[in-house]
Amino acid sequence: MADRDFDLLPLLDYIEPSSVTYQEWVDVGMALKYEGYSAADWDLWSQSDSRYKEGECFKKWDSFQREGLGSITGATITQMAKERGWTPKGNSNGPSHELDWDSTIGDYKIVDKNWVESQEIREPFHWEPGRELLRYLETLFESTDYVGYVTETYPIETDKGVIYKPTAGAYDRTAGELIQALQNAGNDIGAVFGDPKEEAGAWIRFNPVDGKGVKNDNVTEFRYALVESDSMELGKQYALFKELELPIAALVHSGKKSLHAIVKVDARDYQEYRKRVDYIYNICKKNGLDIDTQNRNPSRLSRMPGVTRAGRKQFLIDTNIGKANYEEWYQWIEDLNDDLPDPETLAEEWDNLPELAPELIKGVLRQGHKMLIAGPSKAGKSFALIELSIAIAEGQKWIDWDCEQGRVLYVNLELDRPSALHRFKDVYNAMGIAPNNIKNIDIWNLRGKTVPMDKLAPKLIRRSLKKNYQAVIIDPIYKVLTGDENSADQMAHFTNQFDKVATELGCSVIYCHHHSKGSQGGKKSMDRASGSGVFARDPDALIDLVELELTDELIKMRTNKATAKVYQEALQEQALDYYQQHVSLDDLESRAEMQKHFEKAISDILVKKPYLDKIQEVKRATETSTGWRVEGTLREFAKFAPVNMWFSYPVHSVDQSGVLADIQLEDSTNGKNSPWKKNFEKKKSPENRKQDRSEKIETAMSSLNDGINPVSLDDLVGYFSTEEKAVSEKTIRRWLKDSGRYEVKNKQVCEIITEGQGTGTDKIE
Structure with a gap:
């Protein structure tokens, strides 16, 4: 059996059955069998092809002999998937696969088989085969369950001699009928099930069937899975089964070199059955139990207790070993490997409290914490995030707060690559900051390549582990949103991905989200973000932007003041003597007066032109500027006073004039009705x-x-x-x-x- 660390089934998603030739279809089946998968896996993949015929995969499967597979292995599937777009991720030691955040990650090593002592398996001295099989049936089945079993075989010639293969067997009697017949027959099992061939023994199916067949489709309930090893000493197998506390319903000696553990799975459907069986097999393998991975399918045969096989007993060792059920066992495994810290006694830490995380944005956000910027579509949230990236990279002020210098990863999900790079340069220039530390900014351009956040998080973490980022900025999150944004539990799962990024990388995670529809002025800052309230409660800092309604008079006043400033600069640069002699302090406040001085003192049109062009730019900028009020809800710091600012494409700037402070938010007058x-x-x-x-x-x-x-x-x-x-x-x-x-x-x-x-x-x- 091939040692399989790499799951081939996800690669089949890249191989469309309808696109392959007949030989390629056969190759996939042969490769799956070589690597220890079941015919059901091949059959399930094949079903999306119009050429699919029910039962064909299972017939072909039995014709695949391992010695005849030759070069058809898992590498065949890997190559076919590569040709269709799959890209292997991982190190050079071999193929690997990417786990999502719901996947099992970790060592999960509970026992060391080298230190586990073999346990004695006692063969029954006073053997009562009928009573033993009766106990097996009563343990595994309900009285109305149809039971599949095989006592008839057919011979096959091999290099090692004749071997006996089981037929489809019987499957038309219920457990209740078999139990009653056994009670009447005593220890004469052959009278009930038929006499098996002595060299072969007998088999039984551990999951109930529908009485019509013995394929996976005939299984009515996915209660149990078979765990078997034929490459370890029996006593060691027994000891490992016990050490792992597998929820074993029945443990049967096969009559040769393996034990058959019928493990409780209790899956709702075939998909959950596959997932749980894979989990059981992985835990067994990680803990040194070399199991036969061909036993996955739910209609699998196992050895029937109570019969002999080449003179050796197939007997029931015990029932109901280990944990009571799969859920209890799964939780036990996870609890042993959860990596959660133990509770602490406050008294022990009182005089030696740990250092608080350093402040990344002074008075607003600590390093390793999360921040959300919420606002409507016109607020320039993306520009604000770029401004923040630059402020952290250069150790400058952002809006009204100083930033600690550090490295930033800006995850661009919306802009194409050229636009994103140009935007950073434009914002740098507009902020008037020299790009002395642009090496501190990494941009990950993912437009057209985005995946949901629960899939993006592990990719992001893997690429960032050695970068020592102080902040990861994700813009915008609607591109990676998973689930219904109005669902609290789904949004809790979504925002948990930010926790994982922050925890794994030790950096702050900063992102933006849009406001809900309608007027926002009458709401508290934490109520304005669209969707579930989880958005507002999850981050450690919430920065909220609300637009202020500007009057025509205010816009005109601001435009006049800005243009007057340009005239002042022109006079100071081109006619300083005139400026010092003729311009009063009152004139500086008047656009009309400064324009008169400008026309009078500077006559050369070539000298005037750059200033006239700049005046037009200033007018356009001020007339299209919008006013904003920044409010916040902070977990680690005291609430800050609202900050008023302007957004003049492409940057925000704090309002130094104070004119915005007098504007009341729509539907709001600081909690009082005007x-x-x-x-x-x-x-x-x-x-x-x-x-x-x-x-x-x-x-x-x-x-x-x-x-x-x-x-x-x-x-x-x-x-x-x-x-x-x-x-x-x-x-x-x-x-x-x-x-x-x-x-x-x-x-x-x-x-x-x-x-x-x-x-x-x-x-x-």
């Missing part, structure tokens, strides 16, 4: 007010729901109450009732299930 808002609300119809309350309830539920604990009535009361005004429980109950979607049961808020959705009342998910 007179104009009160008057406006008085004019609203009852239906409109009811609709407003429903929208507030929806926003609150999205924010508070973490996908684990139900939202309580007290949660909503606390959410809507402020220092200035408390909202009563009675009011919240009325709002919930008006929404038509929620009700309160036992102080917990539940979604009302309408007819057709299901029965009962479900907790909100």
